[in-house]
Amino acid sequence: MLSLFxxxxxxxxxxxxxxxxxxxGLLTVALGLLAYDFAGNRAGLVLGTAYTIKMVAYVGLSPIAQAVVQRLPRKAVLIGTDLIRAAVALCLPFVTDLWQVYALIFVLQAASATFTPAYQxxxxxxxxxxxxxxxALSLSRMAYDLENLTSPALAGLxxxxxxxxxxxxGTVxxxxxxxxxVAVSVIPVLSGTAAARPFRERLSRGLRIYLATPRLRGLLALNLAAASxxxxxxxxxxxxxRGDYGAGETGLAIAMAAFGAGSMAAALLLPRLLDDLPDRRVMMAGARSLIVVALLMGALIWLDGLPAWGVFLLVWAAIGFLYxxxxxxxxxxxxxxxxxEDRPAIFAAQFALSHACWLLTYPLAGWAGQAIGMGPALLLLAGVAVVGLAVASRHWPDGLPDAPEHDHPDLPEDHPHLRANGGRRHTHAFVIDDEHRVWPTHG
Known part of the structure; x- marks a missing residue:
C-alpha cells in the first residue's frame, strides 16, 4: 500500500x-461540550437533533449539490467546500442560541455532502x-477507523x-x-458532456444509473445489511x-477500539483477497457471516445475558471485520x-442512499434497545440485515456478466457506437449511459 504514496x-x-x-473528530468532541453548555442534562437531545440534521443534509442535499456544482472545476469545488466548513467551525464558538448551532451544522453538513462524493x-x-x-479504498477505510480512535484521545489531551x-x-x-x-494536487479534468446536460437530467442521472445497474442495487441492499x-x-x-458491565469511559473506548481494530484488519486483508476473488463473493460472504454473528450474539444476550468482557470484545472485533x-x-x-463523466453523480447517489439506510437503522436501533432489550433488539436488526442480504442476492445474482451481449435496435446503422463495436449486436463492458438505458438481463 505504501507504494501508492x-x-x-x-x-x-x-x-x-x-x-x-x-x-x-475534534469538532465532534467540541460540539458535545458546546451542547452541554447550552442544555445541561438535555445535551443528548441537542446532539440527537444535530446528527439528524446531518443525516437529512446527507440524504437530501448530496444529489442536488452534485448537480449544481457539476459545471464547476472539481478542484474549485473541493477547495470551496473545505473553506465553507472551516468558516462554519470558526463561527461555532461565538454562537449564543441553539438555533444558530443547528443552522451552522446544516451549512457544514451541506458542504460535507458536496465534498465527500466529489472527493470519492x-x-x-x-x-x-x-x-x-x-x-486506496483500504487506506481510506483505515483512515476513518484511526480517526475514530485517535481524535477523542487528541481532544482529551x-x-x-x-x-x-x-x-x-483545530477543526478550522x-x-x-x-x-x-487539494490546491497543490493535480486533479484530472472531466469532459464537458455531463456539465452540458440540463439541470433536471444532472439531478436524476446518478440515481437513474445507480438503480438501473444490478450490482449497485445489490450494493444498496448490502449497505442496509451493514448499517443494521x-x-x-x-x-x-x-x-x-456503562450500564450492564459497569465500565467507565475507558471501557467504552476499549469496546469501540475493538470494533475499529476489526474494521482495520479487514481493510489490510482485503486488497490481496480482492486480487483473487470477485467483489460479490467477498461482500456476500461478509454479509452472511455478519448476520450469523449478530443472530448468535443476540440470542446469547436474550437467553443468558451479556457474555464475559473478553468475549464481548472479540465479537465486536468480528463485527467490525465483517462490516x-x-x-x-x-x-x-x-x-x-x-x-x-458520470462518476460524480453515482458517487453522490451512493452517498445519499447509503446514509438513508443509516437514517432508518439509527432510530430503530435506539428504540429497540430501550423498548425490547438488547438481545431482542440485536435479533431485530439482524433480521433487517437478512432482508438486505435477500434483496442483494435477488438483484445481483451470481454469475451476472460485466460484458453481456446486447443489441441496439434503436440506433441507426452509421452510429459511432455501432461502428466502434463491430455491428448492431456486440459485447463490451456494460454501463448505463445514453446508448444503454436498460441492463440487458433486466428489461
Missing part, C-alpha cells in the same frame, strides 16, 4: 482526507489501475491545557489544511458497557459502473 497527487489527496478527518469520484481518475484503487472552544480552531486548521493539500448491525453497535455499545468487508469494496463497484 509515490503518486504525488494521491499522497496530497490522502493527506487532505486525514487532516479533514482529524478536524471533524476523483480517486478513480487519479489512480486508474484497479489494483491501486483497491488499496488538548483539553488538559485549553478550553474546548479552542478545539474549534483541519479543513484549511485539506483545502491547501453497525447501527446497533454504534448506538447501544455505550448502554451495554468493513462489506463496505470497503463498494468503491470498486461504483468505479466500474459508470463512465468517468
Amino acid at each position: 509515490q503518486n504525488r497527487d494521491y499522497a496530497f489527496l490522502f493527506g487532505a482526507q486525514v487532516v479533514a478527518l482529524i478536524g471533524t 469520484a476523483v480517486l478513480p481518475d487519479v489512480l486508474p489501475e484497479e489494483r491501486d484503487y483497491t488499496r 488538548l483539553l488538559t491545557v485549553m478550553s474546548y472552544h479552542w478545539l474549534f480552531l 486548521a483541519g479543513f484549511g489544511g485539506s483545502a491547501l493539500l 448491525v453497525g447501527a446497533f453497535v454504534l448506538v447501544n455499545t455505550v448502554v451495554m458497557v 468493513s468487508s462489506i463496505l470497503t469494496p463498494s468503491g470498486r463497484l461504483l468505479r466500474r459502473s459508470a463512465h468517468a
Whole structure:
C-alpha cells in the first residue's frame, strides 16, 4: 500500500482526507461540550437533533449539490467546500442560541455532502489501475477507523491545557489544511458532456444509473445489511458497557477500539483477497457471516445475558471485520459502473442512499434497545440485515456478466457506437449511459 504514496497527487489527496478527518473528530468532541453548555442534562437531545440534521443534509442535499456544482472545476469545488466548513467551525464558538448551532451544522453538513462524493469520484481518475484503487479504498477505510480512535484521545489531551472552544480552531486548521493539500494536487479534468446536460437530467442521472445497474442495487441492499448491525453497535455499545458491565469511559473506548481494530484488519486483508476473488463473493460472504454473528450474539444476550468482557470484545472485533468487508469494496463497484463523466453523480447517489439506510437503522436501533432489550433488539436488526442480504442476492445474482451481449435496435446503422463495436449486436463492458438505458438481463 505504501507504494501508492509515490503518486504525488494521491499522497496530497490522502493527506487532505486525514487532516479533514482529524478536524471533524475534534469538532465532534467540541460540539458535545458546546451542547452541554447550552442544555445541561438535555445535551443528548441537542446532539440527537444535530446528527439528524446531518443525516437529512446527507440524504437530501448530496444529489442536488452534485448537480449544481457539476459545471464547476472539481478542484474549485473541493477547495470551496473545505473553506465553507472551516468558516462554519470558526463561527461555532461565538454562537449564543441553539438555533444558530443547528443552522451552522446544516451549512457544514451541506458542504460535507458536496465534498465527500466529489472527493470519492476523483480517486478513480487519479489512480486508474484497479489494483491501486483497491488499496486506496483500504487506506481510506483505515483512515476513518484511526480517526475514530485517535481524535477523542487528541481532544482529551488538548483539553488538559485549553478550553474546548479552542478545539474549534483545530477543526478550522483541519479543513484549511485539506483545502491547501487539494490546491497543490493535480486533479484530472472531466469532459464537458455531463456539465452540458440540463439541470433536471444532472439531478436524476446518478440515481437513474445507480438503480438501473444490478450490482449497485445489490450494493444498496448490502449497505442496509451493514448499517443494521453497525447501527446497533454504534448506538447501544455505550448502554451495554456503562450500564450492564459497569465500565467507565475507558471501557467504552476499549469496546469501540475493538470494533475499529476489526474494521482495520479487514481493510489490510482485503486488497490481496480482492486480487483473487470477485467483489460479490467477498461482500456476500461478509454479509452472511455478519448476520450469523449478530443472530448468535443476540440470542446469547436474550437467553443468558451479556457474555464475559473478553468475549464481548472479540465479537465486536468480528463485527467490525465483517462490516468493513462489506463496505470497503463498494468503491470498486461504483468505479466500474459508470463512465468517468458520470462518476460524480453515482458517487453522490451512493452517498445519499447509503446514509438513508443509516437514517432508518439509527432510530430503530435506539428504540429497540430501550423498548425490547438488547438481545431482542440485536435479533431485530439482524433480521433487517437478512432482508438486505435477500434483496442483494435477488438483484445481483451470481454469475451476472460485466460484458453481456446486447443489441441496439434503436440506433441507426452509421452510429459511432455501432461502428466502434463491430455491428448492431456486440459485447463490451456494460454501463448505463445514453446508448444503454436498460441492463440487458433486466428489461
